[in-house]
Amino acid sequence: MTPKAKSNFIQSVDRALQIMEVFSSEKRELGVTEIAQSLGIHKSTVFGLLATLENRGYVEQNLENGKYKLGLKLFELGNLVQEGMDLRSLAAPFIAELVDKYGETVHLVIHDKGEVVYIDKRESLSNIRILSRVGSRLPMHCTGVGKCLLAFMAEEDIQLVIKKGLRPFTPNTIIDAEKLKQELATIRNNGYAFDLEEIEMGLRCVAAPIKNHKGEVIAAISLSGPSMRMDEEKMLQLIEPIKTAALKISRSLGFQK
Numbered sequence: 001m002t003p004k005a006k007s008n009f010i011q012s013v014d015r016a017l018q019i020m021e022v023f024s025s026e027k028r029e030l031g032v033t034e035i036a037q038s039l040g041i042h043k044s045t046v047f048g049l050l051a052t053l054e055n056r057g058y059v060e061q062n063l064e065n066g067k068y069k070l071g072l073k074l075f076e077l078g079n080l081v082q083e084g085m086d087l088r089s090l091a092a093p094f095i096a097e098l099v100d101k102y103g104e105t106v107h108l109v110i111h112d113k114g115e116v117v118y119i120d121k122r123e124s125l126s127n128i129r130i131l132s133r134v135g136s137r138l139p140m141h142c143t144g145v146g147k148c149l150l151a152f153m154a155e156e157d158i159q160l161v162i163k164k165g166l167r168p169f170t171p172n173t174i175i176d177a178e179k180l181k182q183e184l185a186t187i188r189n190n191g192y193a194f195d196l197e198e199i200e201m202g203l204r205c206v207a208a209p210i211k212n213h214k215g216e217v218i219a220a221i222s223l224s225g226p227s228m229r230m231d232e233e234k235m236l237q238l239i240e241p242i243k244t245a246a247l248k249i250s251r252s253l254g255f256q257k
Helices: 004-006 011-021 032-039 043-055 072-084 085-100 145-153 156-164 179-192 232-237 238-251
Strands: 057-062 068-070 104-111 115-123 138-139 195-196 203-211 217-226
Touching: 004 104, 032 043, 043 057, 057 195, 085 104, 085 115, 085 195, 085 217, 085 238, 104 145, 115 145, 145 179, 145 195, 145 203, 156 179, 203 238, 217 238, 232 238
Parallel strands: none
Antiparallel strands: 057 068, 104 115, 104 217, 115 138, 195 203, 203 217
16 A cells, blocks of 8 residues: 555545455355454444445345345446446447357456456357356456456566466466566467466466557457367467457457557
């Protein structure tokens, strides 16, 4: 935290945000004691913050069991964010075309604070589904879309990601800094990236960067599927389609090749 951030830090606001962030798809309802134990905050403090959040509509209490869940106010604010996501709406027809033509799952991501954030996902019609979801975050060094974004970031930003640690998720995860840099140089040169079971065994993808009107890489798109379908031959076949889709989206954002 910077000195300026420390001087302007408001603990009660931070704790209220921590409470909202402790909820997840696996923990949709939580009691005061559970929240207090999870965050290491006194129960009386949690109770007071929950009462304030409830008054503003950010959490709701289930009167049957006394537990709390996230409120509709967050849904309203989330819709405002989504409405401002021109990228998502502009990319939608190109994403649909990829799914229809190639039968694999398509992801659209952006970068935020050294991670990739999934802002859209279209499932394939296959019985084998990919357990990703819109809004989820993943590291950059072990995903095709993440490496696409990382490859075009400033050197100091790349170093920050490396300093945070290159966590191994599978035996294929690149955890050596120099090897990762070499991989990023190849991605910059080729204009696409592979994920060869680096975040999850049995999952592969081909990804490409998306540029804005200034030519800056602001997002990435990928075709993902199980390795039993995504063999070497198919992955090579998908390079041009994913690059073409990324270019079309970039052009819709004003990019001139």
